[in-house]
Amino acid sequence: MRMPPIPPAELSEEQRPLDDHVRKIMSGLRTPFTSMDDSGALIGPFPVMLRFPDLARPLLDWFTSVTSGSVLPARVREVAILTIGSRYGAAYELYSHGRIALEIGLSSGVVAGLVAGQRPAELTPEETVAHDVAARLYAGAPLPGALYLAAIDAFGELGMAELVFLIAQYSSISMVLNAFDVPLPPDAE
Structure with a gap:
C-alpha cells in the first residue's frame, strides 16, 4: 500500500470537502463492498484522490456526469x-x-x-x-x-x-x- 487511508480526524481543510463529496456520491450508490476501514477512512482509490484533490475533483465530476441519468442497463x-x-x-x-x-x-x-x-x-x-x-x-x-x-x-x-x-x-x-x-x-x- 503506497498511500494508506486517511482517518477522518486527520483530513486537511483541502481534503475534507473532497472526502464529503465522495461520501455523498457513495451514499447514493449500491455499495455491497467495503469502502471504509475500521477508523471510518475511505479506502479503494479514495486515499490517492484525497492526497491530490485538484487532480481528483475533475475525475469525480466526470464520474457523476457519466453515472447520473444513465441510459445503459x-x-x-x-x-x-x-x-x-x-x-x-x-x-x-x-x-x-x-x-x-x-x-x-x-x-x-x-x-x-x-x-x-x-x-x-x-x-x-x-x-x-x-x-x-x-x-x-x-x-x-x-x-x-x-x-x-x-x-x-x-x-x-x-x-x-x-x-x-x-x-x-x-x-x-x-x-x-x-x-x-x-x-x-x-x-x-
Missing part, C-alpha cells in the same frame, strides 16, 4: 467495468464491481468469467456487445464498423457514447488503483 455497465478491470488486473475494481454485479443479478459464473478475462457464453446479446466494445478499446484499436453499429443498435447513440466514456473512466480508475498498489479490504475473497 446496470448489468451492461457492470459487464463493461469488469471487462476493463480484468484487462488491467485492477484488484479493488474487480472486488467492488464483482460484488455489485452479483447484487444486480449477474450469475457467479458470469462474474468469475469476466474477472478471469473471459467472454462468458451466458451474456445477453447487449452484454456481449458491451464486453466486446470494452475489450476492443482496451486493445488500443479502433472499433470495427460492425461492432460500432451493433453498439448503436443495442444502446442508441447516447448509450454508445455513455459506454465509451464509462470504459474510459474505469480505465483511468484502474490505472490509479494499479499505480498506487491499492490493496483489497480484509473481506475480499
